[in-house]
Amino acid sequence: MKIFLSAGEPSGDLHGANLIRAIHARQPGTKITAFGGALMRDAGAEIVYPLTDLAVMGLPQVIMNFPTFLRVGALAIRHIRSARPDAVVLIDYPGFHIAIAKRLRAYGVPVYYFVPPQLWAWKQWRVRSVRKYFTGVLTALPFEDDWFRSRHVATHYIGHPYFDELARQQLDPAFLAAERAKPGTRVAVLPGSRNREILANTAMMLSAARKIHAARPDTRFLVAAFNARQAEAVRAQLPPGVPIDVHSGRTPEIIELAEACVAVSGSVSLELMYRAKPTAVVFRMGGYGLWLVRQMIKIKYISLVNLLADETLYPEIATSVDESDWITGHVLGWLNDPVKRAELVGRIAALRDRVAVPGACDRAADYLLNAPALARRLAA
DSSP: OEEEEEEOSHHHHHHHHHHHHHHHHHOTTOEEEEEOOHHHHHTTOEEEEOGGGGOOOSHHHHHHTHHHHHHHHHHHHHHHHHHOOSEEEEESOHHHHHHHHHHHGGGTOOEEEESOOOTTTSOGGGHHHHHHHOSEEEEOSHHHHHHHHHTTOOEEEOOOTHHHHHHHOOOOHHHHHHHHTSOSEEEEEEOOSSHHHHHHHHHHHHHHHHHHHHHOTTEEEEEEESSHHHHHHHHTTOOTTSOEEEEESOHHHHHHHOSEEEEESSTHHHHHHHTTOOEEEEEEOOHHHHHHHHHHOOOSOSSHHHHHHTSOSSOEEEESSOOHHHHHHHHHHHHHOHHHHHHHHHHHHHHHHHHOOOOHHHHHHHHHHHOHHHHHHHHO
C-alpha cells in the first residue's frame, strides 16, 4: 500500500508524524511519501519536498510566495501521478491543499483531510470545495464534525491529535524541581509561536506582568518562547525590577508550573485546558486587520476551549490597543481569590475529561486503512 501525506506547517508536521507511526504500526509495509518536515521524515516518510519551510501567515506573505506555491503544487501533482498512491492525506493548510485536491479529482485517488482547516471560523465558503474535492474529512472537534456534516460533507470524527502528543509528553523533572524551589507565585506568559504574534503581544503582556507584580510583589513570571531567537526578542523588552525568566522549549513545564496564565489565542489553549490552568486569552493586531477579521469570523468565541465548552471558561479579548489592565484584572482575580480559582479549575478539568481523549492518530489510521474508497481502489 502507498500513501501520500502533505503538511505545510510545524503543527501539521507533528500530527503527520504521529499518523505515520500509527499507520506503520498497523501495516509496516506501507510506503509513505510526503510533503512535510523533519518530524515526518523521522517517523518514516520519504520527504519529496520540505513544505513546512514554506509556512506563511498573512496575505502579503502568500502573495510574495505565490510563484513558489505554483511550482510546488505542480511538483505535488507530478509526484502523485508518478507514484500512484492509494490515498492522499492532506493536513490543514487550506489554500494550498484545496487547490491540490481540486487537481487530483481527475485521477480518481481518494483524498482525505486530516486535521481540517477551521472553516467554521472563517472563509466558510471553502466548504463547497471540501465537499466537492475530498473523499472524506477526519474531524478533530465535536462541534466541527457537526458543522461539516450539516453541510453535507462526509466526515469521520477521530478527536484532536494534539491530545495524543499531550498524553505522551514527558516533563523535565529537574526543571520543575528547580523552579518550584524558588519562592513566589508563578504566572505563565505565552506570547505565541509566530514572529508576528511576538511583535504584537509581547509589550502588552509584559506591561501586564509589571502591573500584576506591583499589586502582588510575590509573583514571578515565566515566559515560554518558541525558539531562542524569539526568547532574545522578549528579553530585550523586559521591564526593570520585575522577576521574569524567559525560556525556549519549555512550554509544557511552564504551563504545569503556573498558577495562572496569559496566552495568545491558538492551539496552545488545548494544552492549557489539558493542564487545567486558568488563562486570559488575548488576540492583538492592527486596527484595520482586526476590523477585517471581525467581518470574516463567524464564531462566538476566539478560544478553542470556549468553543468546546460553549461558554466562557477562558476570558478572551480581541483588540488593537493595549489591554494590559484587562489582563491584570483577570490574573489578580484568580490569584487573590483561591476559591474562585479552584472553581474554575474544576470546570476546566471537567471539560478536559470529556473531550481530551487521546488516540486520534490510531483512530485515523484505522479509518484510512479500512476506508471503503481505499478498499475499492485496492481491489480494482
